Amino acid sequence: MFRSEVYTKRRSGLHKLMKSGIGLFIGNTDSPMNYPANPYHFRQDSDFLYYFGLDLQGLTGLMDFDSGKDWIFGNEFDLDDIIWMGPQPSVKELAEKCGVVNTAPLAKLEAVIRDALSKKRKIHFLPPYRAENKISLGKLLENNPCELKAKASAELIKAVISMRSIKEAVEIEEIEKAVAITWEMHVTAMKMCKPGIREQEIFGTIEGIALAHGGGCSFPVILSINGQTLHNHDHSNILQRGRMMVTDAGAETNLHYSADITRTTPVGGKFSQKQKEIYEIVLNANTSAINAARPGISNKDLHLNACKVIAGSLKELGLMKGDTAEAVNAGAHALFMPHGLGHMMGLDVHDMEALGEDYIGYNEKVKRSDQFGLAFLRFALPYQPGHVFTVEPGIYFIPQLIDKWRAEGKFTEFINYSKVEKLKDFGGVRIEDNVLITEKGHKLLGKPIPKTVADIEAVCSK
Numbered sequence: 001m002f003r004s005e006v007y008t009k010r011r012s013g014l015h016k017l018m019k020s021g022i023g024l025f026i027g028n029t030d031s032p033m034n035y036p037a038n039p040y041h042f043r044q045d046s047d048f049l050y051y052f053g054l055d056l057q058g059l060t061g062l063m064d065f066d067s068g069k070d071w072i073f074g075n076e077f078d079l080d081d082i083i084w085m086g087p088q089p090s091v092k093e094l095a096e097k098c099g100v101v102n103t104a105p106l107a108k109l110e111a112v113i114r115d116a117l118s119k120k121r122k123i124h125f126l127p128p129y130r131a132e133n134k135i136s137l138g139k140l141l142e143n144n145p146c147e148l149k150a151k152a153s154a155e156l157i158k159a160v161i162s163m164r165s166i167k168e169a170v171e172i173e174e175i176e177k178a179v180a181i182t183w184e185m186h187v188t189a190m191k192m193c194k195p196g197i198r199e200q201e202i203f204g205t206i207e208g209i210a211l212a213h214g215g216g217c218s219f220p221v222i223l224s225i226n227g228q229t230l231h232n233h234d235h236s237n238i239l240q241r242g243r244m245m246v247t248d249a250g251a252e253t254n255l256h257y258s259a260d261i262t263r264t265t266p267v268g269g270k271f272s273q274k275q276k277e278i279y280e281i282v283l284n285a286n287t288s289a290i291n292a293a294r295p296g297i298s299n300k301d302l303h304l305n306a307c308k309v310i311a312g313s314l315k316e317l318g319l320m321k322g323d324t325a326e327a328v329n330a331g332a333h334a335l336f337m338p339h340g341l342g343h344m345m346g347l348d349v350h351d352m353e354a355l356g357e358d359y360i361g362y363n364e365k366v367k368r369s370d371q372f373g374l375a376f377l378r379f380a381l382p383y384q385p386g387h388v389f390t391v392e393p394g395i396y397f398i399p400q401l402i403d404k405w406r407a408e409g410k411f412t413e414f415i416n417y418s419k420v421e422k423l424k425d426f427g428g429v430r431i432e433d434n435v436l437i438t439e440k441g442h443k444l445l446g447k448p449i450p451k452t453v454a455d456i457e458a459v460c461s462k
C-alpha cells in the first residue's frame with residue numbers, strides 16, 4: 001500500500017466533488033474456481049484500491065458525503081481463520097492503514113443502508129461487474145441485481161474518472177515498475193522465439209516472470225504466430241520460420257498498477273524483406289504518434305494520424321491506392337488496422353473500463369463514431385497532463401475480413417485486393433508502448449524495450 005495520507009487525500013478530493021449522499025465501494029470477494037474453497041487468484045476492485053488501498057477480500061468502504069465520515073465495514077477473522085491462515089490484523093488495524101477511523105462488522109452496513117434508504121438519502125455506487133458483488137449490492141439496496149449496472153450513479157462515475165484519469169507521481173512510479181517487469185517478459189520472449197518451440201512454453205515463462213516480480217499479468221497474455229487475430233489467447237502452435245510472433249503482454253505491480261506492451265518478433269530472429277517492410281510502417285506509425293503526443297491534441301487525432309501513416313505507406317507498397325486522406329476518412333484502412341490506437345492505463349490495464357468506456361473517452365460534445373474501426377477507439381478526447389496511454393498501431397491481414405470485403409466489393413477504389421490476397425498468410429504486426437502526457441509533451445514510460453528491426457534482431461541473436 002501507499003502511505004495512508006495518499007488514500008486520505010484521494011477521499012477528501014472525492015468528498016469535495018460529491019455534494020451529498022453516501023458513496024458505497026464494495027470490495028471484491030474470493031471467487032470460486034471449481035469448488036468454494038479453491039478460488040481464482042484474488043484481484044481487488046480497482047476503485048476500492050484507489051480510495052482504500054486494502055488488498056483483502058470481504059471489505060466495503062463507505063463515504064458519507066454529508067457528514068464527511070469514512071467507514072470500513074468488514075468481519076473480524078476468527079480462530080478457525082487464524083488456524084488455516086496464520087495471525088491476521090483486526091479490521092481497525094487495516095482501516096488505519098488507509099487513514100479510516102470508523103469500522104464496523106458487515107452486518108452493521110445493512111443497518112446503515114436501511115436507515116439511509118428509509119430517509120430517502122441518495123446512495124451512490126459504481127457499476128458492479130462481478131456476480132458476487134451484484135448479489136451483495138442487490139441485497140443491500142433491495143434491488144434486482146441484474147438491473148444495478150444501469151442504476152449506478154453517473155455523478156460518482158464522473159467524479160471518480162476525473163480523479164483516476166490524472167496520475168499522481170506515486171502512480172507513475174508504480175507504472176514504471178510494471179514496465180520494468182514487462183521489459184524482462186518481452187526480452188525473454190524475443191530470445192525464446194525460435195523454430196520448434198511451442199507458444200505455450202514462452203507464454204508460461206513470461207507469465208512466471210510477471211508473478212516472480214509483481215502481482216502477475218495485467219491481462220491474459222496474447223501471444224501467437226497468428227497475430228492477425230487481435231486478442232489471440234490460443235498458445236498451442238509450434239513456432240515456424242517465416243512467421244512472426246505477436247506478444248502483447250504486461251505485468252501488474254504488487255500494488256496492481258499495469259503495463260501493456262506489444263512486440264512482434266520474427267521466428268528465428270531475422271525479418272524477411274516483406275516482414276521488414278510491413279514492420280517498418282507500423283514502427284513509423286508508433287514513433288510518430290508517440291512524438292506527437294502532448295496536451296491538447298486528442299487521442300482521436302493521434303489515431304487518425306497513425307491511420308494515415310499506415311494507409312500512405314501501404315499505398316507505396318501497392319496494397320492501397322487513391323487519395324490517402326479520403327481512404328482514411330472513409331475507413332478503408334480499417335481492413336488492415338481495425339482497432340483504436342490506444343487506451344488509458346493505470347490500476348486497470350484498460351483503465352476504469354468497468355465504469356463505462358463512453359464516460360471515460362467521450363462526452364456530450366465528442367460522440368463515438370459508428371464507422372467500422374473507428375468505433376473501437378476507446379478514447380477520443382484531448383490529452384491532459386497526467387494521462388497515461390498505450391500507443392499501439394498495427395497492421396493485420398485477416399483472411400476472413402479480406403474475403404468478406406472483397407466479395408462485397410468494398411472500397412475497391414482504395415484497396416488493391418489482388419495484391420492483398422497474396423498476403424493472406426502474413427499474420428500481423430503490432431507495436432505498443434506506454435506513454436505519460438506531461439505539461440509540455442510526453443514521456444515514454446519505463447526502460448525502452450527493443451523495437452527497431454536491428455534491436456530485435458540483436459536481442460534474438462543472443
Ligand code: GLY
Pocket residue numbers: 219248249260261343
Ligand atoms: N493489450 C491488450 C489490450 O489492449 O486489450
